[in-house]
Amino acid sequence: MSEYTLVISPDQRVTGLVRKLKKRLQERLGRNYGSVNSLGHITLIYFLAHDEDYPLILEEFKRVLAGLAPFKVGLSGFDAFTDRPECVFYVKPDDDSADRVLAQCKEIGTNFSKFLRRNYTDKWDIVARKSPHMTVGRDLTKLEIEECRALFTESFIESFQCNSFVIHKLNEERGQYDVIDAIPLLGHEYMVGQQMRLF
Structure with missing residues (x-):
């Protein structure tokens, strides 16, 4: 089975800003x-699936996500998860955006075919239901989290328009995820209704 994630990707400008944050942290930590x-x-969502079953899963994501409308994502500073030995330092969405992401995840969970999820995926985990975030660094020590807080003292207030969700697949050779599909948010609520399920 392969590892997949459904994610929100920012625009090129915000992606570039986050890349600079990562580079600064790399230089600070050495x-x-x-x-x-x-x-x-x-x-948003992590799941396992066989490669031959992915086209079915992709089509279902397209059907469900067509019912979601594009929305603005606001980012409002930094925070950290320090409740485990491997800590995470991240950029946090503002409260309205976090609520919107949680609502989107709930809608996906409600409308995604239970049959497909049960029979064609494994370890389906709605990651964003805990605390939506954009990771700057993970597998950090608590001491390194303090280094992060000392380094990033500026306010990181940014925003971008989210018009699609993206699917990543783990590239086991590189140990990183590759972008394999982008699925537009169309705001067509009827697409996820019972009428479509009859066909």
């Missing part, structure tokens, strides 16, 4: 760390 080379994103 080492590579988890996610140092990955493009900025907010992970």
Whole structure:
């Protein structure tokens, strides 16, 4: 089985800003760390699937996501997860955006075919239901989190328009995720209704 994630990817400008944050942290810590080379994103859903079943899953995501409308994502500073030995330093969405992301994840969970999820995926985890975030660095120590807080003292207030969700697949050779599909948010609520399920 392969590892897949459904994510929100920012526009090129915000992606570039997050890349600069990662580079600054790499120079400060003097080492590579988890996610140092990955493009900025907010992970929504993690799942496992066989490659031959992916086209079915992709079509279902297209059907469900067609019912979601594009929306603005606001980013409002930094925070960290320090409740585990491997800590995470991240850019946080503002409260309205976090609520919107949580609502989108709930809608996907409600409308995605239970049959497909049960029979064609494994370890389906709605990651963003805990706390939506855009990782700057992971696998950090608590001491390194303090280094992050000392380094990033500026306010990081940015925003971007989210018109699509993106699917990543883990490239096992590189140990990183590759972008394999972008699925537009069309705002067609009827697409996820019972009428479509009859066909």
